[in-house]
Amino acid sequence: MSKTIQTLDWRIQPAHLHPPYTSSIKRAPNHALVPLAHTLSELTGPVYGHSSLQELDNDLTRNAIKNGEPLGERMVVTGRVLDEYGRPVRNALLEVWQANAAGRYIHLRDQHPAPLDPNFNGAGRVLTDNDGAYSFTTIKPGAYPWRNHHNAWRPAHIHFSVFGRNFLERMVTQMFFPGDPLLPFDPIYNGIPDAAARARLISHFDLELTKPEWALGYRFDIVLAGSLCTPFERDGDDDEH
Amino acid sequence: MNTEDSSLQTASQTVGPFFHNALIRDGDNILVNLQTRGEQLWLRGCVFDGEGQAIPDAMLEIWQADAAGIFNHESDPQHAQADPNFTGFGRSATDANGAYWFRTIKPGARETTSHINVHLFMRGLLIHLVTRIYFDDQTENSSDPVLNALEPGRQKSLISTREAAPDGTTYRFDIHMQGELETVFFDV
Numbered sequence: 001m002s003k004t005i006q007t008l009d010w011r012i013q014p015a016h017l018h019p020p021y022t023s024s025i026k027r028a029p030n031h032a033l034v035p036l037a038h039t040l041s042e043l044t045g046p047v048y049g050h051s052s053l054q055e056l057d058n059d060l061t062r063n064a065i066k067n068g069e070p071l072g073e074r075m076v077v078t079g080r081v082l083d084e085y086g087r088p089v090r091n092a093l094l095e096v097w098q099a100n101a102a103g104r105y106i107h108l109r110d111q112h113p114a115p116l117d118p119n120f121n122g123a124g125r126v127l128t129d130n131d132g133a134y135s136f137t138t139i140k141p142g143a144y145p146w147r148n149h150h151n152a153w154r155p156a157h158i159h160f161s162v163f164g165r166n167f168l169e170r171m172v173t174q175m176f177f178p179g180d181p182l183l184p185f186d187p188i189y190n191g192i193p194d195a196a197a198r199a200r201l202i203s204h205f206d207l208e209l210t211k212p213e214w215a216l217g218y219r220f221d222i223v224l225a226g227s228l229c230t231p232f233e234r235d236g237d238d239d240e241h
Numbered sequence: 242m243n244t245e246d247s248s249l250q251t252a253s254q255t256v257g258p259f260f261h262n263a264l265i266r267d268g269d270n271i272l273v274n275l276q277t278r279g280e281q282l283w284l285r286g287c288v289f290d291g292e293g294q295a296i297p298d299a300m301l302e303i304w305q306a307d308a309a310g311i312f313n314h315e316s317d318p319q320h321a322q323a324d325p326n327f328t329g330f331g332r333s334a335t336d337a338n339g340a341y342w343f344r345t346i347k348p349g350a351r352e353t354t355s356h357i358n359v360h361l362f363m364r365g366l367l368i369h370l371v372t373r374i375y376f377d378d379q380t381e382n383s384s385d386p387v388l389n390a391l392e393p394g395r396q397k398s399l400i401s402t403r404e405a406a407p408d409g410t411t412y413r414f415d416i417h418m419q420g421e422l423e424t425v426f427f428d429v
Binding site: 007015025040042043110121174189192194198224 | 248249250251252253254255256257258259260261262263264290291292294296298302304305306312313314315316317328329330351352353356358360362363364365366367368369370371373386387390391395418419423424425426427428429
């Protein structure tokens with residue numbers, strides 16, 4: 001059962017060392033990664049089901065309300081989680097986190113002098129359905145400064161953590177917004193070597209998805225690496241373990 | 242790698258420094274309960290950068306088989322016999338001293354030498370890293386094909402060391418991102 005096909009396409013994936021992103025300099029390994037033949041360790045992984053979630057986990061505009069609604073542009077983010085054959089990945093757990101509309105995270109280490117929003121904690125979770133689709137409601141995050149270089153600002157983004165069907169399909173990424181003028185200056189975004197792969201991290205505004213007089217709609221699909229080196233799964237197997 | 246019928250994989254981005262509120266919950270690093278089969282142990286260690294400084298904003302995820310070597314996942318042909326009191330998944334952030342810990346059990350050896358699989362995330366890593374934790378009291382380590390394929394001297398970076406601790410059996414596993422002790426990371 002051992003295979004030596006590598007999961008990650010390094011023409012698409014960022015290298016660990018990307019000197020313009022200064023935090024990578026002392027944290028990226030110096031040795032080359034060692035190829036690993038796949039065993040059950042890599043072909044299995046944690047399994048999630050609806051019991052993993054609570055009712056308001058997919059609505060960041062409501063899951064932290066104390067005395068009112070969070071400030072900012074309300075939006076719905078929808079998309080599909082697919083494998084490299086274009087097949088839906090069901091029961092994928094997505095964890096999302098983001099700054100508030102003013103560009104501030106709830107975090108001790110975030111010292112940006114922008115206001116916290118008492119009604120927004122910027123964290124949510126959602127599970128994909130049988131079509132691999134997910135949807136959550138939030139407010140549009142603000143840009144914020146960081147200390148990577150002089151006058152460095154992160155483009156507005158939402159962090160995504162995804163658990164696919166096995167250890168290989170684990171993925172963490174960020175979703176950006178169309179037309180953001182900060183993208184060309186962001187060393188994190190530009191750590192991705194391929195222009196088309198960078199562009200795929202930019203969500204699409206979608207009027208069809210937009211809810212009249214309520215929320216803007218953005219679409220963001222995710223393709224998990226890993227399926228090209230794992231066996232096809234049985235269709236129609238909805239067991240949750 | 243991709244064929245005409247395939248979709249192109251999404252690029253990774255860093256987990257950044259601000260993930261704790263969303264990703265870290267009390268108890269995520271305790272994989273066992275009173276009914277879990279196997280000897281319970283502490284897995285403890287620190288994560289260090291290239292200057293030997295502790296990394297206070299890393300996150301480790303571990304994935305492992307149960308005490309009988311069975312994974313709680315349908316791709317394991319024996320998963321019906323998996324310990325119902327053990328999912329095999331845990332998550333720990335490092336603290337201000339770069340330290341993490343898990344409460345778990347030693348996975349049973351079945352097709353491979355006993356080991357725990359690790360995903361490592363942190364600010365500064367645009368894409369996560371994969372490593373493995375072996376145990377220094379497993380004699381099968383000397384015949385493990387993964388360990389034996391490594392450059393001489395690098396094996397020890399993957400082998401945790403058993404220590405007597407007042408609160409029970411402890412295996413220590415430090416992670417070094419760079420330097421003489423640099424941990425082996427895998428391209429899976």
